[in-house]
Amino acid sequence: MSDPKDFTAGFDSNARKAPVRVAFITRRTSPQVKVADEDQVMTHPGVFFRVAVAVELLTIALVALALAWDAPLEGLADPMHTPNPAKAPWYFLGLQELLHYFPPVVAGVLIPTLVVIGLIVIPYFNINIQAESLWARDGARRLRIVAVVALALCVFLAVFDVWVALVPTVVIAAFMFVAARSSAQSASRMRRWLYSKTLSFWIMTWFLAEAAVLTAIGTFFRGPGWSWVWPWRS
């Protein structure tokens, strides 16, 4: 590290007089370790003014939207008459699309619960904290595991006819295959970038791709009776 200090370190039995904190920083688990000193600015006005400008710009954009487009309002609620199709707001459309394939227990309760639990536990798993490539160690064995899992997932989705969810799974699996076959010394920058990605990156990107595809399907490709429509034809 730096030049040796001209004092001796010791332990005092009086914890109040000489408080001791010992931290073991294991390799690549804490984001703070390497930086010795940092440029700092005062929160006021440095942070506050920048945030104020950002929020002001957002408000201007929202006001412009509000002046240009009216929020929808349909007819009075009528328990006797269900509109067709009855679509949820866009952030639930992905879920509603899943409901088309799986029973409500699975699509409405099980999957969202698993997603939430999955999100919560991310930072408590070591493999998500380490920032090293998924293929850095044990590359061949890990590729075999990924292949098996991807295949099982594809079979499961095919069995339930969830063809739309199959597409992102296959795409992501293909990219993972390319990443496994690359290295930090690969010729193209793309392959080097793919190689460096962690397991948590791949899982989250798969989840993001699935959510985007399912939401897009629910928004644009579903018509009356939740039947398939081609948006450019209707």
Next chain:
Amino acid sequence: MAKSLTTYLDDLRDSRVWRSIFRSGPGQSNLHHALVVQSNVFLHLFSVKARKRVLDFSVTWYLGALTFGSFLVLVITGVLLMLYYHPSVPLAYTDMKDLQFVVSSGVFLRNLHRWSAHAMVLLVFAHMFKVFYRGAYRPPREFNWVIGVVLLLITLFLSYTGYLLPWDQLAFWAVTVGSNIASAVPVFGRHIRFLMLGGNLVNANALLRFYVLHCMILPLTAIFFIAIHFWRIRKDGGLYAGAPTTVAEKEGER
């Protein structure tokens, strides 16, 4: 003019009345700027200093701040809309028509509220993905990530409860479908649905419960968790700026 505006403001800030309210007094020194933050009950949630790197746009895209900004717009427009809304059937729907045609600026406020709601849901998801992809959830920030997931759920529930309030076809059937999904929870499903709706059907009781949830319970919960979220940022060492030299960088990955 002989004295500039800044001198007038400085004199104001130096006055006895001002000093009795805001202790910081006039001045542009770092001490003064530090006092502005430290001696304010709301602002001292934040640290006095921040790492400069963190303020670059490319680091966070300011998504967290924008999410909070859209929340503020929603609270303000929401409170104003509450003044012309009766949470009863079928007055709720006629009130929506009133807001559209009769109330001055009614259409604007309702539109602003609706689009800000969509924006907030979009921004909260974007914020979550940005935090994930730059690794800002890693220790010591893991619990703040959990608080963030909680805030995501609160945002979705706020949006869902607000969706029913116009009492139009869209609202009614969206909630009918949603409450039926809730009843699919094993063992407790029917009870959850009964409590949620205040009955067996989506009717006046359901509207009132969703109104109280949307305007009182969930916003208070959100503010509670937002305060914790900001506090944890500070106590975990400030916003994560990404270490400038990592082993990954040395190996030429980025």
Next chain:
Amino acid sequence: MADETKKEKSDGGEEGLDRRQFFVRVGLGSLAVAGLGTAVFGYQFLSPNVLYEPSPIVNAGKPGGYPPDSVTLDPATGIFVVREAEGFFALSAVCTHLGCLTAWKPELGIIACPCHGSKFNRDGTKITGPAPRPLPWLRMWLSDEGDLMVDRSNLIAAREFVRI
């Protein structure tokens, strides 16, 4: 070049504005305009344009339904319909003290308020009590169908009778 810009900044207070002062003024000015606009629109938003309250105009029915020389209270609308020799007139039955509904006492020939003891004559003038003003006369007229119409929001000062 640098010297010239330095001089511009330093003499900004005496002659023209320097750039910073200009932008400060523009900023504060636009803030003031925005604040004023918000205040105006806010006030307009907060004052309702439509009220869901009963109309102030009351249909008191046919004049024949009132006996000569009578004082009739309609508690639902809070008016007295009075028929005297000179014709009809209408009084507000709301006590001018604190808003209680007054009552006609035929045995005493007065209008009395139960809340704090104000007493009025049948023409609205005050006899005694804490009420500050007499009971006001209300505009009354005959409709096309021959009904007595009273506008509770229209107070008249003069003693105008509706003759049939």
